[in-house]
Amino acid sequence: MLTVHFGELDEMQYGPSWFKYNYKPEWLKDPFVQEMIKGVDNSEYVDGLVINSPVFGPIPPERLSGGLKTLIMIYKRTDLIFDATSCGQNCAVWLKEIGRRVDVKVCLEYLMDFAEPLEIMIDNENRIVRSEKDFMYTAMKYI
Amino acid sequence: MKGKHHILIETESLRYEFDVRRNITVLQGESATGKTTLIDILAEYSKKGRGGGIRVQSDVPCFVFNGSADRWMYELGGMSGGVIFIDEDYRFIQSNEFAEYLAHSDNYYVLVTRKPLYNLPYSINEIYGIRTSGKYHFPEKIYHEFYPIYGDNYGNISDEKRILLLIEDKEAGYDFFKDMVGDGRCMSAEGNAGIYPRIIEIGSSEDILLIADGAAFGSYVDKVVHLRQLRGHIAIYFPESFEWMVLKSGIIKGRDILNMLESPEEYIDSKEYMSWERFFTALLIELTKDDPIKRYSKSGITDFYRGQNAEKILGVMPEEIRRLI
Structure with missing residues (x-):
């Protein structure tokens, strides 16, 4: 399940930097990571460490967007808490999908919209929200 | 600093063109729209200058802050009369100290952040996203421009009710x-x-x-x-x-x-x-x-x-x- 903490936590990590210096080449072989590469950056994984970007042509993983790098870190390092504020609104659908697959906790410091159906644990209140309205009113109390 | 400054940043495959006209401009929006790329290109230009395959056209200098977060005040002190770009990973932009510093700064600042910066009095008209035109197909050139995120949408309520x-x-x-x-x-x-x-x-x-x-x-x-x-x-x-x-x-x-x-x-x-x-x-x-x-x-x-x-x-x-x- 996806757990969201509104605001900062001391142990919060910054996804783009973590990814840049710590990603594992085999992560790119994961079909779900490839789906996120397509969904967020509109790019295609080719092979090895090569991704085909419609903007830059062939690029290494270091040149993926900050939001995508953070999503991959959230998915692959569930032992850490990342700042999902690096993820734009177009990452919300992927954050929800990550939460459907694994248990993760993220921090969030802006009002990201999540479409229903949703099931998100709010860390600040230790309760699960299941509607967009409940999620947003709760977020507005803390952000 | 005063005035509206038109900035053009260009490589053979990318072009950014926009105006800044207040001391604080906030850049936000979806992932993968080119915010960090903009900062990276400018940072590269500041290292290599004109010989680096990047063209920057602006009537004032464009700086990228990529120094130490602990020494931001000292490092910003060396930049004057220009536009300073700061990417989202610097948390000091949320601090009271930064707000106090900015109150007397003769630079303009372009801040990449989705977080609301409650310490800073910035305008609703200077919050932008980046949008792209062009074929969006490498190696065709991609054109980026800023668009205001909050336009004149007053809301729709009836005037019959109190x-x-x-x-x-x-x-x-x-x-x-x-x-x-x-x-x-x-x-x-x-x-x-x-x-x-x-x-x-x-x-x-x-x-x-x-x-x-x-x-x-x-x-x-x-x-x-x-x-x-x-x-x-x-x-x-x-x-x-x-x-x-x-x-x-x-x-x-x-x-x-x-x-x-x-x-x-x-x-x-x-x-x-x-x-x-x-x-x-x-x-x-x-x-x-x-x-x-x-x-x-x-x-x-x-x-x-x-x-x-x-x-x-x-x-x-x-x-x-x-x-x-």
Whole structure:
């Protein structure tokens, strides 16, 4: 399940930097990571460490967007808490999908919209929200 | 620093073109739109200059802050009279110290961040996303431009129902609107931070017209827009400030006023005024200080700002908003 903490936590990590210096080449072989590469950056994984970007042509993983790098870190390092504020609104659908697959906790410091159906644990209140309205009113109390 | 500065940044495959015209511009929006790439290209240019395959055209220097977060004040001190770009991983931009530093800085700042920066009085009109045109197919050139995220969308509420005015201001602006509609229909939020709790307090039974200083409401606008979507029945009007409305109404005469209202950026020095609404307040006070009838004070309005002149001030509002009062 996806757990969201509104605001900062001391142990919060910054996804783009973590990814840049710590990603594992085999992560790119994961079909779900490839789906996120397509969904967020509109790019295609080719092979090895090569991704085909419609903007830059062939690029290494270091040149993926900050939001995508953070999503991959959230998915692959569930032992850490990342700042999902690096993820734009177009990452919300992927954050929800990550939460459907694994248990993760993220921090969030802006009002990201999540479409229903949703099931998100709010860390600040230790309760699960299941509607967009409940999620947003709760977020507005803390952000 | 003063003025509007047109900036063009170009490589053989990418082009960014935009204007900056206030001390704070905020860049946000979806992932993968090119925000970090913009910063990276500028940082590369600052290292290699013209020999690095990057062309930068601007009448003022463009700097990228990529130094130590612990020594930001020292490092920013070496940059003057330019536009400084700061990417989202620097948390110091949320600090009181940064707000105090920026209040007297002669640089403009472009801050890449989705977080609301409650310490900084930035304008709702200077929050941008990046959009792309071109074929979006490598190796065709991609063109990036800034677009304002919050446009003139006043909200859609009926004018048949009694409406409650929620005024961000607690002094002259609030006095003015309370005078126009009466005590029972006007409430002060006593500052930007009071708006969200006041709307929650009011509940869902009332239609609300929220009036706040657009020049300094940037960190709160996203919350209000979301609240309007959720609750409905909220119209919003964000003039630069109440004093801007008074000056715009034409009831105060003075040299250069029209030009100042047309192109404030040519007159407002970022080192002197942290946000435009402070300039318009100072200007209105200065223009009226020698006239006991017109004399303007932030603490409350005099009779000069009532009656026919009040109608002229209200006439500055767009018709969709004016008819609600």
